Amino acid sequence: MICDLLLTNIKGLVQVRNADFTRASGKSMAELPVLTDAFLSIHQSKIISFGSMSSMPANLKSLQTIDCNGRFVFPSFVDSHTHLVFAASREEEFVMKINGATYQDIAAAGGGILNSARKLQTLAEDELLERSLPRAWEIIQSGTGAVEIKSGYGLTVKDEIKMLRVAKRIAQHTPLTVKTTFLGAHAVPANITKEAYIQTIIQEMIPAVAEEKLANYIDVFCEQGFFTPDETEKIVEAGKAFGMKPRLHANQLYNSGGVQVGVKTGALSVDHLENIGPEEIEALKKSAVMPTALPGAAFFLNLPFPLGRAMIEAGLPLAIASDYNPGSAPSGNMSLMMALACIKMKLTPEEAINAATINTADALELSATHGSITAGKQANIFITKPIPSYAFLPYAFGSQLVDKVILNGKVVSEM
Numbered sequence: 040m041i042c043d044l045l046l047t048n049i050k051g052l053v054q055v056r057n058a059d060f061t062r063a064s065g066k067s068m069a070e071l072p073v074l075t076d077a078f079l080s081i082h083q084s085k086i087i088s089f090g091s092m093s094s095m096p097a098n099l100k101s102l103q104t105i106d107c108n109g110r111f112v113f114p115s116f117v118d119s120h121t122h123l124v125f126a127a128s129r130e131e132e133f134v135m136k137i138n139g140a141t142y143q144d145i146a147a148a149g150g151g152i153l154n155s156a157r158k159l160q161t162l163a164e165d166e167l168l169e170r171s172l173p174r175a176w177e178i179i180q181s182g183t184g185a186v187e188i189k190s191g192y193g194l195t196v197k198d199e200i201k202m203l204r205v206a207k208r209i210a211q212h213t214p215l216t217v218k219t220t221f222l223g224a225h226a227v228p229a230n231i232t233k234e235a236y237i238q239t240i241i242q243e244m245i246p247a248v249a250e251e252k253l254a255n256y257i258d259v260f261c262e263q264g265f266f267t268p269d270e271t272e273k274i275v276e277a278g279k280a281f282g283m284k285p286r287l288h289a290n291q292l293y294n295s296g297g298v299q300v301g302v303k304t305g306a307l308s309v310d311h312l313e314n315i316g317p318e319e320i321e322a323l324k325k326s327a328v329m330p331t332a333l334p335g336a337a338f339f340l341n342l343p344f345p346l347g348r349a350m351i352e353a354g355l356p357l358a359i360a361s362d363y364n365p366g367s368a369p370s371g372n373m374s375l376m377m378a379l380a381c382i383k384m385k386l387t388p389e390e391a392i393n394a395a396t397i398n399t400a401d402a403l404e405l406s407a408t409h410g411s412i413t414a415g416k417q418a419n420i421f422i423t424k425p426i427p428s429y430a431f432l433p434y435a436f437g438s439q440l441v442d443k444v445i446l447n448g449k450v451v452s453e454m
């Protein structure tokens with residue numbers, strides 16, 4: 040028996056699942072199967088076999104072997120919500136926030152999303168790619184193997200198309216698995232009424248995006264001051280007619296009806312959820328929508344953290360993603376997101392790991408290939424530095440504990 044790559048003496052092989060396990064919910068969020076003193080074999084970009092060292096076949100030969108003594112092996116993170124294609128950072132707004140301005144104050148002063156749009160509109164597609172690729176490599180090095188990337192800083196037909204083309208080109212220039220989302224309804228540009236902009240989204244942007252097959256999904260920033268639930272529904276239904284399934288920005292700044300419209304339109308996920316209550320939890324319980332917390336954004340904007348514990352105790356699944364963007368979450372580090380979920384939302388390490396791997400894979404329709412250590416799945420994994428336990432990853436917040444990254448069966452990053 041021969042394989043391309045063999046990992047031996049793994050202290051803990053984390054998130055070992057059968058192929059039919061696709062989503063952790065309620066009490067099962069607390070269950071995290073871990074195999075101790077394990078091996079894992081990889082061939083032609085897939086996980087072929089794994090088990091305890093004592094059961095490793097004597098005739099298993101490999102072209103390359105990595106001794107993982109003292110180290111844990113995780114499935115790569117799946118980051119199901121990012122805006123990592125952008126032109127430039129926004130530290131000037133960071134300082135305004137420190138001095139007391141709210142997200143809404145900054146948006147009203149022409150900052151926020153419109154600030155990012157102005158910067159992006161002046162860039163050529165290749166330049167935007169050049170600026171975005173280092174962020175893609177940065178998240179690879181911190182353990183992410185699959186990522187969702189949204190448009191929404193273009194806000195004109197040509198600039199939204201440009202953003203989505205760049206998002207798709209990231210998949211050609213890196214080993215990341217990329218899913219793309221059209222978010223033309225992120226903000227209303229200054230030079231057009233909201234009504235006219237919604238018409239542009241529906242009549243021009245969605246058909247153009249669909250024509251070039253640039254987006255898997257459609258998203259709307261359903262929020263007071265941005266798009267109402269009725270407008271959200273109208274835009275989402277127009278996207279669905281072109282084969283784009285919905286996922287929504289919901290209940291970030293206010294309890295503004297995003298969760299309910301997500302449930303009504305059959306969204307794959309409703310993301311943010313800083314402002315929900317019992318009614319939203321009840322609505323989610325009657326649906327298959329994946330509630331997704333973005334703890335980095337709640338942290339950066341000093342918003343209330345989503346009621347993670349309450350959602351899990353209500354029997355719901357929960358996913359966590361980074362929201363990597365220049366305005367509300369300038370970090371794509373999923374270990375940090377897990378730490379925030381544990382510290383601020385009272386998730387246990389097991390719950391946080393499920394939320395950042397198997398559940399985000401489900402939210403991105405990647406369960407067949409990503410999100411767990413399962414024979415036949417894509418060999419997307421990372422090897423930690425020597426650490427005492429898997430819980431050390433969310434515990435030691437801010438430390439870089441990802442040592443080697445293996446994507447599609449190949450070592451792509453080594454510290």
Ligand SMILES: N=CN[C@@H](CCC(=O)O)C(=O)O
Pocket residue numbers: 151152155260288291336362364365366367368
């Ligand atoms: N809230 C809407 N969109 C982003 C922030 C965008 C920005 O401020 O640039 C978010 O998810 O937080």
Ligand SMILES: [Zn+2]
Pocket residue numbers: 120121122288362364
């Ligand atoms: Zn977002």
